Amino acid sequence: MTQEISLANAQALPSQQVSLDDIEPVTHSGRASLSRAPSLARFGRYDLLGRIAFGGMAEIFLAREVSETGRAGRHVVLKRVLPHVAEDEHFVEMFVDEARLAMHLNHPNICHVYAFGEESGSFYIAMEWVDGMPLSKLVRRARERGGVPIPIALRIVAMVAEALDYAHRASDSQGEPLGIVHRDVSPQNVMVSYDGPVKLLDFGIAKAASHSTRTEAGVVKGKFAYMSPQQCLGEPIDARADVFALGLCLYEILTGRNPFKRQTEFDTMRAIVYEDAPPLADAITSREPRIEIQRELEALIARAIAKKPEERFQSAGEMQMAIEQVLARSGTVVLAAKVGELMHDLFANEIKAGPQLDRRLSMPPPRATVPSGENEAMSSLPPGPNATQRIEVATPHDDERPSSIVPPRRRMLGALMIAAGLALFAVTGGVGAWVAYTMGAQGAHSEVVIPSVGAGPSAPAAPTTGAIYVDSTPSGAHIELEDRGDVGTTPMEIGLLSPGRYLVRLRADGHDDWERAIDLRAGDRAQLVAVLSANAPDLEEEEEEAAEPEPVARAVRPSRREREPAAPPGRVSINSRPWSKVYVGGRLLGTTPIGDVEVQSGSVRLRFVDRDGEEHVRSITVPPGGHAREFFDLRAQAE
Structure with a gap:
């Protein structure tokens, strides 16, 4: 048997x-x-x-x-x-x-x-x-x-x-x-x-x-x-x-x-x-x-x-x-x-x-x-x-x-x-x-x-220009567009731009400069959102300034960013609910789920834009040379 x-x-x-x-x-x-x-x-x-x-x-x-x-x-x-x-x-x-x-x-x-x-x-x-x-x-x-x-x-x-x-x-x-x-x-x-x-x-x-x-x-x-x-x-x-x-x-x-x-x-x-x-x-x-x-x-x-x-x-x-x-x-x-x-x-x-x-x-x-x-x-x-x-x-x-x-x-x-x-x-x-x-x-x-054959109005003329929307934290940063100089302050939309590659630079007192290159196509409305890093003075410089009440001539010292080597980047894999576009600064990482994308290491601020156009801000910690993975429920209370 x-x-x-x-x-x-x-x-x-x-x-x-x-x-x-x-x-x-x-x-x-x-x-x-x-x-x-x-x-x-x-x-x-x-x-x-x-x-x-x-x-x-x-x-x-x-x-x-x-x-x-x-x-x-x-x-x-x-x-x-x-x-x-x-x-x-x-x-x-x-x-x-x-x-x-x-x-x-x-x-x-x-x-x-x-x-x-x-x-x-x-x-x-x-x-x-x-x-x-x-x-x-x-x-x-x-x-x-x-x-x-x-x-x-x-x-x-x-x-x-x-x-x-x-x-x-x-x-x-x-x-x-x-x-x-x-x-x-x-x-x-x-x-x-x-x-x-x-x-x-x-x-x-x-x-x-x-x-x-x-x-x-x-x-x-x-x-x-x-x-x-x-x-x-x-x-x-x-x-x-x-x-x-x-x-x-x-x-x-x-x-x-x-x-x-x-x-x-x-x-x-x-x-x-x-x-x-x-x-x-x-x-x-x-x-x-x-x-x-x-x-x-x-x-x-x-x-x-x-x-x-x-x-x-x-x-x-x-x-x-x-x-x-x-x-x-x-x-x-x-x-x-x-x-x-x-x-x-x-x-x-x-x-x-x-x-x-x-x-x-x-x-x-x-x-x-x-x-x-x-x-x-x-x-x-x-x-x-x-x-x-x-x-x-x-x-x-x-x-x-x-x-x-x-x-x-x-x-x-x-x-x-x-x-x-x-x-x-x-x-x-x-x-x-x-x-x-x-x-x-x-x-x-x-x-x-399933569209009916021949139904509907004729297609509108194809757009020939694009636009770039620029915002920053803090706001009020000066926007410099390559070959155009200072065009205004954040937040601002720069329209009627011909297709091509643009270098956008932001400057704000007390903060490091920020820049990003972007390829613009006809009909695009690109979004750049920057979080500017405060350029705080070194403690050594503060002590020296306190000890020298009289202005004296001294050699210009390099900034902390110039003296310290940048930490190696890391990688992120991100998913969200609901599905959304994800931005780091002005860079579009993609639409969730996003896998194995390189970003700067440390605490990274993520901006999610869902299908309804609502924005959500979250953070993720990325180890230098490592890989961070995270799900974000955007319906939960925002940060």
């Missing part, structure tokens, strides 16, 4: 638990083929069977590939990019590399991208149809039955680790390592097929080290609850960030909850950076009699989610090996087929009914809401009257490599990159996407408004 290893969630759960011995083998005789589903419309070489979801960037269809002879082929998920997205040059530049990256990856545990192109003026991407459920839904459904059995949880995570290890080690056509980091490993981006194989989705926000389009400084990408501490702080990351996220996934499968998930994104990231996860033994109830297995799991997860990257598994492959060793010592052999048996046990009704499809081809209302955080970025369409139908499905067994594509024109590539940036979708009503947005104080939904 196989040793039973099962699991109950830490929270109150029914006494009945799923165990390996309770799961019956599966037969496929009752599952009909999608090949009999009627086509709604032809789109290039694809028959559209129904729409799955609609979002701000694309609409998602279940489709059937049709050969040149008219013969029905494999089923695919077809993402058709909305026209307005292709006009966004920023997205075009950002996603060119992601398209190439998606075509590089070919692994049994990674969802395949088959093709992309343009058809009748619409851009599309075709990818593998995964007949199953996201891991997140598996975890929730299993909770009703006592949780996912430990060996099955380990097998699922081992398959994801294998996929990540492949992606991390992937090379280009010249054999050069791509240096890929997924950045968004989460239960929502892991598909568990009804037959058992596991597929990692959504390489849309992944980045390769060799990419020409770099991630912007201080931009956080991914689901907040699964970010590594380094991601939360906007610091550079490597493959070990994916190891951290995968460790959190394993913790969640075993306990039913993410150890760092809080009410808001800000509190979640603070917990990730500063707090420890509750011990696994406190969150898991298991009938596994060998306590050493639980201890091994505890040690495995603790290593995967270590705060410091050097203390984690150094590769996903190393983590996979550790999982296999725990499975081997448990005396239980679990293959993908056993995972499929659990899926059939938990989702029998869904398998019988098939996917829910919207059989209308008319466009939904032109306003779509994109949820923030870990919620799904494309919402399933609500069924209308006589609009939805269930279609029984059969899982395709297709591991073909992505087809070769003739490079399309630049505009089409940009749009398809955006499609690739959406999650690799499986028809469950959920899709993940790379979404760039500004978070509100409460982490509210960010709305994507």
Whole structure:
């Protein structure tokens, strides 16, 4: 008899638990083929069977590939990019590399991208149809039955680790390592097929080290609850960030909850950076009699989610090996087929009914809401009257490599990159996407408004000049602009400046001079805020002046600033709630979260300007040559 290893969630759960011995083998005789589903419309070489979801960037269809002879082929998920997205040059530049990256990856545990192109003026991407459920839904459904059995949880995570290890080690056509980091490993981006194989989705926000389009400084990408501490702080990351996220996934499968998930994104990231996860033994109830297995799991997860990257598994492959060793010592052999048996046990009704499809081809209302955080970025369409139908499905067994594509024109590539940036979708009503947005104080939904073609007034003429706003503490400092001399005193806005580089200098009696160079572009309104340092006299000078009542001639002594070497600078990583622009003096550090930026050491005055234009002043102490990290809750009482 196989040793039973099962699991109950830490929270109150029914006494009945799923165990390996309770799961019956599966037969496929009752599952009909999608090949009999009627086509709604032809789109290039694809028959559209129904729409799955609609979002701000694309609409998602279940489709059937049709050969040149008219013969029905494999089923695919077809993402058709909305026209307005292709006009966004920023997205075009950002996603060119992601398209190439998606075509590089070919692994049994990674969802395949088959093709992309343009058809009748619409851009599309075709990818593998995964007949199953996201891991997140598996975890929730299993909770009703006592949780996912430990060996099955380990097998699922081992398959994801294998996929990540492949992606991390992937090379280009010249054999050069791509240096890929997924950045968004989460239960929502892991598909568990009804037959058992596991597929990692959504390489849309992944980045390769060799990419020409770099991630912007201080931009956080991914689901907040699964970010590594380094991601939360906007610091550079490597493959070990994916190891951290995968460790959190394993913790969640075993306990039913993410150890760092809080009410808001800000509190979640603070917990990730500063707090420890509750011990696994406190969150898991298991009938596994060998306590050493639980201890091994505890040690495995603790290593995967270590705060410091050097203390984690150094590769996903190393983590996979550790999982296999725990499975081997448990005396239980679990293959993908056993995972499929659990899926059939938990989702029998869904398998019988098939996917829910919207059989209308008319466009939904032109306003779509994109949820923030870990919620799904494309919402399933609500069924209308006589609009939805269930279609029984059969899982395709297709591991073909992505087809070769003739490079399309630049505009089409940009749009398809955006499609690739959406999650690799499986028809469950959920899709993940790379979404760039500004978070509100409460982490509210960010709305994507789809503009009507030809609507609205014509664009105003582009500005040709800029302005610089200068303020100081204390105020009243004289402002000198290079080549213009003294132009006034602080606070003051200097307008109608031609684009170019300007050197701004402030002078005030009893204070050291302050200066900053700034590059001004047309339409910019730059802000410089300086805290002037008082130039107090030396004690020795005061004593000498007191002892010499009569003025005498003496050599001019250098100031303290000239005599004492400046302390070496330090670095800061800053996050805030709400998200804000951060200034040190007149220098804009960036928009929070900001990672690994050089500033002067000592007590540094930070000025935050939030999305409503409100200013907040905070201070941070930066050690010389060191690195200071801090979260600031700007809603708390100001300094």
